[in-house]
Amino acid sequence: MRYMLLIYSKEAEMEAMSEEEAGRIRAGHHAVMQETAARGIFRGAEPLKSTATATTVRVQNGRALITDGPFAETKEQLAGYYILDCEDLDEAIRWAEKIPTACKGGEGCVEIRPIIAIPQPTIATSQAGATSQPGKGGEA
Amino acid sequence: MQFLLLIYEDEKRFATGFDPGEMAEYQSFGKQHSQAIKGGNALQSTKTAATVRVRNGKSLVTDGPFAETKEQLGGFYLVEAKDLTEAKEMAAKIPGARFGSIEVRPIMTFS
Numbered sequence: 001m002r003y004m005l006l007i008y009s010k011e012a013e014m015e016a017m018s019e020e021e022a023g024r025i026r027a028g029h030h031a032v033m034q035e036t037a038a039r040g041i042f043r044g045a046e047p048l049k050s051t052a053t054a055t056t057v058r059v060q061n062g063r064a065l066i067t068d069g070p071f072a073e074t075k076e077q078l079a080g081y082y083i084l085d086c087e088d089l090d091e092a093i094r095w096a097e098k099i100p101t102a103c104k105g106g107e108g109c110v111e112i113r114p115i116i117a118i119p120q121p122t123i124a125t126s127q128a129g130a131t132s133q134p135g136k137g138g139e140a
Numbered sequence: 141m142q143f144l145l146l147i148y149e150d151e152k153r154f155a156t157g158f159d160p161g162e163m164a165e166y167q168s169f170g171k172q173h174s175q176a177i178k179g180g181n182a183l184q185s186t187k188t189a190a191t192v193r194v195r196n197g198k199s200l201v202t203d204g205p206f207a208e209t210k211e212q213l214g215g216f217y218l219v220e221a222k223d224l225t226e227a228k229e230m231a232a233k234i235p236g237a238r239f240g241s242i243e244v245r246p247i248m249t250f251s
Contacts, residue, residue: 004183006213008206026250044179046218047248048144055224055244057231064232071148071243074207078146078245083181089190096192097199109193111206113213116182 002043002085002115003092008076009101009108011050028100036084036095047080076108083115142178142247143219143227148211149240151185165235173219173230180217211240218247 017025029045036042054070070077082099086092092112101108170177189205205212214236221227224244231242 002181004181006206044218046142046144047250049246049248051245053246055228055231057228057237057242057244058240059232059237064228064237066228070245071146071211071241072207072209076206080248081144093190093192093199093201097194101194109191109206112190112192113183113186113205114188116184116215118182 001088002083004113004115005082005084005092005096005099006078006111006113007080007099007101007108008074008111009079011077011079013107014079015050025100028098032082032095032098041085043083043085045080045082048078051077141221141223143221144245144247145217145219145227145231145234146213146243146245147215147234147236147240148209148243149214149236150210151212151214153239154185154214162235169233169235176219176221176230178218178220180215182215183213186212
């Protein structure tokens with residue numbers, strides 16, 4: 001089953017981090033990516049720019065209302081994610097434990113969410129291979 | 141430039157399943173933006189979430205999402221857009237934008 005691992009960390013600490021710490025965290029991510037890729041379970045990962053760059057869109061009565069900032073103000077902020085194809089939640093937890101959540105004192109956490117498998121019968125290009133190419137097309 | 145479009149909605153709406161009409165809208169959104177969409181997924185409800193924290197080398201696992209919020213993360217699209225304006229226009233077309241909110245976040249690129 002595919003799981004989304006959402007990384008929440010304290011942006012203020014991330015920004016104040018020394019180059020050495022940043023390098024250590026990057027190395028931690030590379031290790032997880034390489035190890036999961038070697039096992040054939042890596043399905044994607046992306047780092048996000050800070051919530052200072054976030055925009056939130058709502059549509060009411062057909063009109064888009066756009067506000068600066070993230071959906072919700074939280075103590076820790078969404079910083080990126082992984083998608084891994086794991087046997088079960090226990091395996092996802094073991095990978096989550098290896099993901100660097102930054103920083104001083106190890107603040108931060110990883111939220112694990114199972115992904116819904118949606119069949120895509122109407123998309124001509126997605127046949128048997130669709131499951132090995134997550135999210136290509138009209139999922140959401 | 142890539143953006144993550146995070147879909148937040150009251151997940152109680154899906155307690156008895158997905159509305160077929162809305163699913164059809166998602167499919168047509170997917171087709172319309174098939175060039176721009178690099179990935180996307182729907183998530184199971186936050187009831188199935190687990191949160192992992194590592195402190196002093198010890199792992200603490202709790203049930204439930206990272207934070208309790210009025211609306212919950214239910215899915216996302218990873219899209220390519222020429223700028224934030226185009227990403228916002230795409231976000232406004234996601235059916236979930238009518239019921240909840242779409243957070244648009246630029247992807248970080250490392251030089």
